Every structure is written in structure tokens, then in C-alpha cells.
Amino acid sequence: MSTKAIGKTVWAIAEGFIPKESTGPGPEMTSHETACILNTSDQDAKVEIWIFFEDREPSGPYRLTVPARRTRHIRFNNLDNPEPVPKGENYASVITSNVPVVVQHTRLDSRQSENALITTMAYAV
Amino acid sequence: MSTKAIGKTVWAIAEGFIPKESTGPGPEMTSHETACILNTSDQDAKVEIWIFFEDREPSGPYRLTVPARRTRHIRFNNLDNPEPVPKGENYASVITSNVPVVVQHTRLDSRQSENALITTMAYAV
Amino acid sequence: MSTKAIGKTVWAIAEGFIPKESTGPGPEMTSHETACILNTSDQDAKVEIWIFFEDREPSGPYRLTVPARRTRHIRFNNLDNPEPVPKGENYASVITSNVPVVVQHTRLDSRQSENALITTMAYAV
Amino acid sequence: MSTKAIGKTVWAIAEGFIPKESTGPGPEMTSHETACILNTSDQDAKVEIWIFFEDREPSGPYRLTVPARRTRHIRFNNLDNPEPVPKGENYASVITSNVPVVVQHTRLDSRQSENALITTMAYAV
Numbered sequence: 001m002s003t004k005a006i007g008k009t010v011w012a013i014a015e016g017f018i019p020k021e022s023t024g025p026g027p028e029m030t031s032h033e034t035a036c037i038l039n040t041s042d043q044d045a046k047v048e049i050w051i052f053f054e055d056r057e058p059s060g061p062y063r064l065t066v067p068a069r070r071t072r073h074i075r076f077n078n079l080d081n082p083e084p085v086p087k088g089e090n091y092a093s094v095i096t097s098n099v100p101v102v103v104q105h106t107r108l109d110s111r112q113s114e115n116a117l118i119t120t121m122a123y124a125v
Numbered sequence: 126m127s128t129k130a131i132g133k134t135v136w137a138i139a140e141g142f143i144p145k146e147s148t149g150p151g152p153e154m155t156s157h158e159t160a161c162i163l164n165t166s167d168q169d170a171k172v173e174i175w176i177f178f179e180d181r182e183p184s185g186p187y188r189l190t191v192p193a194r195r196t197r198h199i200r201f202n203n204l205d206n207p208e209p210v211p212k213g214e215n216y217a218s219v220i221t222s223n224v225p226v227v228v229q230h231t232r233l234d235s236r237q238s239e240n241a242l243i244t245t246m247a248y249a250v
Numbered sequence: 251m252s253t254k255a256i257g258k259t260v261w262a263i264a265e266g267f268i269p270k271e272s273t274g275p276g277p278e279m280t281s282h283e284t285a286c287i288l289n290t291s292d293q294d295a296k297v298e299i300w301i302f303f304e305d306r307e308p309s310g311p312y313r314l315t316v317p318a319r320r321t322r323h324i325r326f327n328n329l330d331n332p333e334p335v336p337k338g339e340n341y342a343s344v345i346t347s348n349v350p351v352v353v354q355h356t357r358l359d360s361r362q363s364e365n366a367l368i369t370t371m372a373y374a375v
Numbered sequence: 376m377s378t379k380a381i382g383k384t385v386w387a388i389a390e391g392f393i394p395k396e397s398t399g400p401g402p403e404m405t406s407h408e409t410a411c412i413l414n415t416s417d418q419d420a421k422v423e424i425w426i427f428f429e430d431r432e433p434s435g436p437y438r439l440t441v442p443a444r445r446t447r448h449i450r451f452n453n454l455d456n457p458e459p460v461p462k463g464e465n466y467a468s469v470i471t472s473n474v475p476v477v478v479q480h481t482r483l484d485s486r487q488s489e490n491a492l493i494t495t496m497a498y499a500v
Contacts, residue, residue, distance in 0.1 A: 012132065013163075014196060014227045052196045054196060055195070090161075090197075091196060094131065094163075094165060107244075120244050123131075123249070125132070
């Protein structure tokens, strides 16, 4: 099993928007934005997320751990300390880690009855 | 809070197409293309956008500012100086900035009753 | 206007699949795969595309020109020399150019009544 | 025909989720996740995939071959040795090869009646 660290320690996602509305059974079909983080290393990753806005100072850090040899798919909807990420408002995010990780961004948008999905690798600094 | 500049000063998006038709309440559900720009630095970013076409010379520069430590999600639909970006026509874009930024491309396509979404990081030169 | 060359001379797209079925008015809503190519340079780009398959030797080169300071959104559906790209079959592609270009991949999938869209920057070698 | 190797030997995909439900005729419309692998070289690629989870040790290696000058679009749904990839559970993957390859990630999600599609280039280490 590969236990080498893969990735980078700073990532950026310029797009961010959690729709206010959802259709279908939650939480699976609730509109959400996710940062999928993969830590292939043998060391727990201490991750910090900063949220950037259009009209005010950044919010953060949101702190979480991705254990060694694990992935965590973090819903921005669930971040609440120091404050919830607002719905229906444009934002962006910067994700840092003490060990290299890989970050991929996903949104499930269920504002309309059929869900729409987007994904992209985050920008590796 | 991270106030270091992140990203690059030149970005390219080879895909561009604003559908003529939309379904659902505007402006949220109006078909649109967006360049999401994140400026993590402590300096306002002076941004210029050039639009490239299939059959004529490029149009631009479209000038805008992304303030320090802010994100702006720019709809190509709203650019109008020196001229509006045409709908229903293929285009591409180059985005430059005097300070490093991160650029992500998104389209919401509501030509049909259920919306479709795409996103990708722009190409960092 | 920026007339500097941007990008790379070799790009790869590992995903390729043109659905056999379409719904809605063509050609706009016909299921298709596109390579969006941007040539910001002052020199016409001589582009060659090779198609790779799961079960036989690659097909090509498909030759085309992207003029200086222009974009072209090439539908794989329309390539026919040396042979059409088969529908309903997995493929991949390599795109080379004599001057640097930027390549982005898009699919519109209208097999079902509401269209689905995907996009990603191609892999820059 | 280009027979030079293109790409990298280690790739990571941080997002992974095979929906439990599907709508429409299988296997084409069955919800699935795919790693599209392109081997442009003149040598068969020996590929290994490791699956990472949120709550247990990684699973693998899943071994497969992508022949010289071929592409293979691998559905994670079909991997079954050493064990099937669970449905309805978040995962991530690392893909290694003895020769350089290009890897692109795709999901077709048919939980609802209209399919949703996502794609992105994997992260090239």
C-alpha cells in the first residue's frame, strides 16, 4: 500500500456557492458544496479552511483533521465554527494542510427537480 | 488569515458559450458563464479580460478590480465595455492580473427545464 | 491586445464518448464532444488530432488550422478524414500543435430529455 | 502516429462516490464512476489502483493492464479483486502505472430520471 504523501499543502477553489433551495430527500440530495480531501500519508493532516467573500473580510480558520491514509469529503454546508458558510452567496476558499493532500471540489445542485453536478481538481499552489 | 498572494497572473479559458435561451427565474437561473476570481493578496487586483472569437479579432480589454482578500464571480453576460459578449456564439478568454489570482470557470445552462452546470479550473500560464 | 502565445504544444484527453442518441433540436442539442482550442499567438496553428481506442490501433492524424488570435471549438462528431469518430464507443485523444495553444474538453450529452454537460481542461504535457 | 509516452506514473482522484440508485437502461445508464486511462506509449502499462476510505484502511491493489497505444475506461463499479468498491460510500483513489499515462475521472449519476455527469483530469503527481 502506498503510504507516501501525495499532493500539495495549499489549495484554492475560486468557485463557491451553496444554493438555498433543494429538491429530493436529504442529506444525500440536499444542495451542497464539498471539498474532497485525500491524505495518503502516514501522518494525520491538520487542515485549515479560509472562506473569502465578495464584500467582507475572510472567515476562518475552520479546523479539521484528515487521518493518515484516509479521505474526508467535507461539506461546506456543515462548517459552523467560527460561523456557518452563508447560503445563496458567492464565496471562494483556501485550504491548507501541514502534510501534502489532494483536494477536489464538487457541488450537487438540486434547486431544480433533476440534480446537477460539477467537479474539478482544486488549484494546487 | 492567509494574506499571501496565491495563483498566477495569466489564465486562459478555451471554452466559452452563453446560451441564448434560459428557463426559470432570473438572474439566478439565467444561462450564464462565469469567471470566478480569487484574490488572496493584500493588494487590489487590476484584471483585464480579452475575448477571442472564431471569425474576427479579439475584443477587449474588459477592465475590473478584485479587491484585496476578496473574490468576484464575473458573469461574462454582464461585460459590456468595449462591447457585450455575444450570446449563442463560441468564444474563449484570456484573463490577466497585476497580482497573482486564481480563476475558475463555470457555466449554468438552463436552455432546457432542468439546469446543467459545468466547472473547471482555468489554465494557469 | 495580447498576441503572445499561451499554452502548450501537446495535450491529451483521456475521456471520449459520443452518445448515439440525442434529444432536442440539432445541431445545438445534438450529443457531441468538443475540443475547444485557443490560439492567442500571431501565427496560424497547424493542429493534429490522434484518436486512441480500446481495441485497435490509433486513427489519424486529423488535420486542421486554428488561425492566429482565434478560437475553434472542434466537434469530434464532425471529424471525418481519415475516418469518422465512432459513436457509442470509448476513445481518447492527443492534440498537437506547432505553436502553443490551450485545449479544453466539453461534452453535451442529450441522451435523456434534459441535457448534461461536462468540461475540463485537457492535460497539458 | 505518436508513440511517445505522455503523462505521469502517479495520479490521484480525491472524489469518489458510486450512487446506489440508477434510472434508465443498464449498463449505459447505470450510475458509475470511471477512470479513463490513456497509454500512448509502445509498452503495455501495468496499472495499480488503491481505494481510500473515510473510516478504514485502504483497499488494493486492483491490478489491470492498459495495452500499448490503447485507452481503457475503467468503471470502479466493476473492480472486484481484492473486494468490490462499496456503493453509497465516499472514497478516493490513487492510480499508479509503470509507464506514463493520462487519467481522467468521470461520474454518471442517474439517481434521478435525468442523468448528471461530471469530469475532471485527475491530479498528476
